[in-house]
Amino acid sequence: MKNTVKLNREFRYAYRKGKKFVTDYLVFYFYDNRQSLNKLGITVSASIGKAVCRNRIKRLIRAAYSARKDELNKGYNIIVVARNKAANASYEDILKAFDYCIRKSGLK
RNA sequence: AGAGCAAAUCAGACAACUGCGGGCAGAAGCCGUAAGGCUCUGCAUGAGGAAAGUCCGGGCAUCACAGAGCAGGGUGCCGGGUAACUCCCGGUGGAGGAAACUCUAAGGAAAGUGCAACAGAAAAUAACCGCCGAUAUAUUUCGGUAAGGAUGAAAAGGCGAGGUAAGAGCUCACCGCGAUUCGGGAGAUCGAAUUGGCGUGUAAACCCCAUCUGAUGCAACACCCACAAAGACUAUGGCUUGCUCGGCUGUCAGUGGGUGGCUUGAGGUAUAUAGAAAUAUAUAUCCUAGAUAGAUAGUUGUCUAAUACAGAACCCGGCUUAUAGAUUUGCUUUUAUU
RNA sequence: AGGGGCAUAGUCAAGCGGCAAGACAACGGACUUUGACUCCGUCAUUCGUUGGUUCGAAUCCAACUGUCCCUG
Numbered sequence: 001m002k003n004t005v006k007l008n009r010e011f012r013y014a015y016r017k018g019k020k021f022v023t024d025y026l027v028f029y030f031y032d033n034r035q036s037l038n039k040l041g042i043t044v045s046a047s048i049g050k051a052v053c054r055n056r057i058k059r060l061i062r063a064a065y066s067a068r069k070d071e072l073n074k075g076y077n078i079i080v081v082a083r084n085k086a087a088n089a090s091y092e093d094i095l096k097a098f099d100y101c102i103r104k105s106g107l108k
Numbered sequence: 109a110g111a112g113c114a115a116a117u118c119a120g121a122c123a124a125c126u127g128c129g130g131g132c133a134g135a136a137g138c139c140g141u142a143a144g145g146c147u148c149u150g151c152a153u154g155a156g157g158a159a160a161g162u163c164c165g166g167g168c169a170u171c172a173c174a175g176a177g178c179a180g181g182g183u184g185c186c187g188g189g190u191a192a193c194u195c196c197c198g199g200u201g202g203a204g205g206a207a208a209c210u211c212u213a214a215g216g217a218a219a220g221u222g223c224a225a226c227a228g229a230a231a232a233u234a235a236c237c238g239c240c241g242a243u244a245u246a247u248u249u250c251g252g253u254a255a256g257g258a259u260g261a262a263a264a265g266g267c268g269a270g271g272u273a274a275g276a277g278c279u280c281a282c283c284g285c286g287a288u289u290c291g292g293g294a295g296a297u298c299g300a301a302u303u304g305g306c307g308u309g310u311a312a313a314c315c316c317c318a319u320c321u322g323a324u325g326c327a328a329c330a331c332c333c334a335c336a337a338a339g340a341c342u343a344u345g346g347c348u349u350g351c352u353c354g355g356c357u358g359u360c361a362g363u364g365g366g367u368g369g370c371u372u373g374a375g376g377u378a379u380a381u382a383g384a385a386a387u388a389u390a391u392a393u394c395c396u397a398g399a400u401a402g403a404u405a406g407u408u409g410u411c412u413a414a415u416a417c418a419g420a421a422c423c424c425g426g427c428u429u430a431u432a433g434a435u436u437u438g439c440u441u442u443u444a445u446u
Numbered sequence: 447a448g449g450g451g452c453a454u455a456g457u458c459a460a461g462c463g464g465c466a467a468g469a470c471a472a473c474g475g476a477c478u479u480u481g482a483c484u485c486c487g488u489c490a491u492u493c494g495u496u497g498g499u500u501c502g503a504a505u506c507c508a509a510c511u512g513u514c515c516c517u518g
């Protein structure tokens with residue numbers, strides 16, 4: 001997957017300075033990256049589950065992002081942190097939470 | 109039909125659309141100082157039986173070579189297999205089960221040291237009570253004695269007879285144990301005979317004996333590009349393994365990015381041969397993930413018992429642990445009927 | 447990915463084969479008109495779990511579970 005947030009300092013900047021929205025399944029951070037495209041970063045901590053479970057959550061978040069990718073305004077770094085409830089979430093739950101965050105943030 | 113034992117296989121399938129990873133082919137562009145990378149189209153392809161735990165073994169790489177000794181560590185019935193093994197196969201002894209069968213860290217306690225709480229006379233050079241003899245005399249001293257005695261996990265081979273002052277493997281029969289010889293076996297060991305007269309347990313306590321072992325792990329290591337180019341210590345040094353020897357030599361110290369290492373391998377499948385088996389050999393055939401913040405997802409339909417445990421990260425061989433279910437083969441035993 | 451440690455009462459902990467110390471907390475009692483302080487007493491039936499060695503295991507061995515740390 002191209003255009004992802006990789007550096008640790010970018011994540012730390014998002015947690016400290018970025019805007020934040022919280023749902024049952026996700027925590028959604030974003031900030032202006034002064035470029036002409038969007039970047040996605042996903043955090044799933046080890047306390048949520050084993051490797052299979054964490055990989056599934058990452059795929060669902062990535063699928064939700066790619067479904068809404070073209071509707072978003074450009075020029076933001078987006079960090080999505082999975083919460084413990086997301087371990088048993090379906091795709092629809094994740095997509096709904098993602099839509100809610102987008103609407104709240106005004107990225108659309 | 110019930111109960112059980114052993115071995116093996118599978119780990120959802122098919123179709124459509126959208127999307128992702130690397131590979132091959134093609135096409136023009138774009139980004140970057142450079143090494144190099146990105147975009148588009150087509151084709152086929154893309155997680156496991158444990159990928160897990162990291163408990164062992166090996167490959168591979170670096171340390172000049174991988175050398176010697178000590179220390180430290182591993183292993184420990186016998187034979188075979190293997191690249192190697194704390195693995196596998198077959199056997200011996202022991203334990204469990206009615207049986208099929210299962211389990212087994214199983215060398216040495218007579219090389220030495222240590223430990224055995226409490227209880228008990230005594231826990232390893234056994235004399236408190238008792239028994240017997242002598243002395244002495246009114247219950248004192250000396251000696252003999254392991255048959256009997258509370259305790260304890262364990263009490264000086266067991267049990268019976270003879271024997272004796274009382275006793276005792278002191279003697280004998282049977283049983284147990286050790287040694288020697290003979291026979292079977294490749295060996296562990298088994299059987300028989302002769303002989304000894306036999307002081308407990310613990311080595312997953314130290315240890316002894318035999319045998320194996322250099323250290324560090326792919327974020328190893330090799331190479332490329334850009335920037336920086338100023339330093340520190342220098343043979344009485346530095347590196348090499350914990351130490352000693354031996355050996356080598358100027359050594360140490362940056363930042364950011366990229367490429368290789370990276371998947372054809374002690375490989376898989378089928379057949380044949382050798383073998384009791386593990387396994388080996390030969391022939392044919394196949395190529396089947398290789399990412400680097402890390403690729404398998406979403407939607408829909410059909411079938412189905414299939415909703416479990418669970419995600420490759422240098423690669424192999426094992427072991428251990430987790431696991432819904434489904435299927436097959438062989439065997440034991442109980443009951444009923446013929 | 448590689449390597450190392452820890453687990454004992456509600457909490458902090460000692461213990462290195464033979465009775466599981468101690469402190470705080472909690473509870474009960476004494477002192478006091480009452481409370482605090484102080485004093486006395488009680489509190490581990492299975493030492494993370496499961497096996498093994500041993501007469502005997504918190505301790506030794508093996509396999510698991512949880513948790514913490516180190517290298518980068």
